[in-house]
Amino acid sequence: MxxxxxxxxxxxxxxxxxxxxxxxxxxxxxxxxFARIDHAAGAHEIGASLRPTELLIFGHPKGGTPLMQDQQLAGIDLPIKALAWEDGHGKVWLSYNDADWLAERHGLGDASREAVAAIAAGMQKVISAAAGVGQP
Structure with missing residues (x-):
């Protein structure tokens, strides 16, 4: 990372x-x-080209609310987002914000540790499954 x-x-x-x-x-x-945004389609609308790039915004109040109760400005990074994008070599990547980085960015305290750990574990699980990591 x-x-x-x-x-x-x-x-x-x-x-x-x-x-x-x-x-x-x-x-x-x-x-x-909450939303799915096709950035490449948006670029096409203005006559510009962009390799395939899509953003998914998703989450649940159970995960994000404790973070915002601790530091309300954490809401700028919530709900969680994941970006699928194709690089210049044709490889596809799925990228997201590291939960520990978000905790550090917003100065989240000990009260948020459990929620941050749950978000980190959940993201690793859904991202790996969506990307086909560890599958034959």
């Missing part, structure tokens, strides 16, 4: 399929899908 707080996992699938899988897995886990 770079110092920018981002975690990137290579996906075995296209950008669209990666986001489809993530949305399905998140929904099955009881999370809410």
């Amino acid at each position: 770079a110092n920018n707080g981002l975690v990137s996992v290579e996906s075995r699938f296209s950008v669209a399929e990666t986001i489809d899988r993530l949305a399905e897995i998140a929904t099955a886990a009881g999370l809410r899908i």
Whole structure:
């Protein structure tokens, strides 16, 4: 992980399929899908090109509320977001903010530790599954 707080996992699938899988897995886990943004389609609307890039915004009040109760400005980074994108070599990546980095960014205290740990574990699980990590 770079110092920018981002975690990137290579996906075995296209950008669209990666986001489809993530949305399905998140929904099955009881999370809410708030928005799906196709940045490449937006670029196309203005006559610009952009490699496939899609953002999924998802989460659940049970995870984010404790963080905002601790430091309300944490809400700028909530709900959780994941970006599927294709690099210049045709590889697809699924990237998201590291939960510990978010805790440090917002100065979250000990009261938020459990929620941060749960978000970190949950993200690792859904991201890995959506990207096909560890699957044959």
